[in-house]
Amino acid sequence: MKAPVDILVIIAHPDDAEYGCAGTVLRWIREGRSVAYAVCTSGEKGTSDRNVRPEELARLREAEQQAAADLLGVREVMFLRYPDQGLEDTPAFRKLLVQVIRTFRPHTVVTTDPYRRYVWHRDHRIVGQVVLDATFPFARDHAAYPDLLAQGYEPHKVKELLFFGAEDINYYSDISDTFERKLAALKCHASQMRELKAEDLEAWLRLRYQKLAGKSGYELAEAFHREMMPG
Numbered sequence: 001m002k003a004p005v006d007i008l009v010i011i012a013h014p015d016d017a018e019y020g021c022a023g024t025v026l027r028w029i030r031e032g033r034s035v036a037y038a039v040c041t042s043g044e045k046g047t048s049d050r051n052v053r054p055e056e057l058a059r060l061r062e063a064e065q066q067a068a069a070d071l072l073g074v075r076e077v078m079f080l081r082y083p084d085q086g087l088e089d090t091p092a093f094r095k096l097l098v099q100v101i102r103t104f105r106p107h108t109v110v111t112t113d114p115y116r117r118y119v120w121h122r123d124h125r126i127v128g129q130v131v132l133d134a135t136f137p138f139a140r141d142h143a144a145y146p147d148l149l150a151q152g153y154e155p156h157k158v159k160e161l162l163f164f165g166a167e168d169i170n171y172y173s174d175i176s177d178t179f180e181r182k183l184a185a186l187k188c189h190a191s192q193m194r195e196l197k198a199e200d201l202e203a204w205l206r207l208r209y210q211k212l213a214g215k216s217g218y219e220l221a222e223a224f225h226r227e228m229m230p231g
Helices: 016-020 022-030 054-072 091-104 122-138 146-150 179-187 198-213
Strands: 007-011 035-041 076-082 108-112 160-164 171-174 221-228
Touching (some): 007 016, 007 022, 016 022, 016 108, 016 179, 022 035, 022 054, 022 179, 035 054, 035 091, 035 122, 076 091, 091 122, 091 146, 108 122, 122 160, 179 198
Parallel strands (some): 007 035, 007 108, 035 076
């Protein structure tokens, strides 16, 4: 079993965390908290270049994700390697995420909001829903998966869930002092940034996180829906 982490970020694709929560991740790490990522797919369909083979892109995107995580100081990145655009809400996927949660035993789990309406990548929606179900009640209940318990994966009660990409925002995180490093982490995903000029990316991101800050009083903020877990 691994040493517990304070925060576990579970995402569908490489670069999701850098867009959604990297400024907050860096702030947590600077405060002395430990963070791990679980990346459900390797993003092998994330290109408009027809000359790139999916297996090559998967290796590249995993390397980019590891570089971004290293830049932020994330303790570990776990790649689950499900098919990109192929995530489904299945018992097997839920069980694996329960195993991941019991492995890292986090206080807080961060993921994508499953309830965002209309245009939202289906993988994001599925990951958010399965993470929510895996966290409560399955990860906490000893009888949920007797075989995991027999293997030493003890039940774990997550205390807090944060969903990024949410429409029902109730929690703001100040990233005014971490925005530049968040931007640098995003640039590690070079395969996804090729069509954007550096100045365009920075201007777009700065405006995005100014808008997300809303009435929070922060100059720049990442915004989440926050749920405190029962029990």
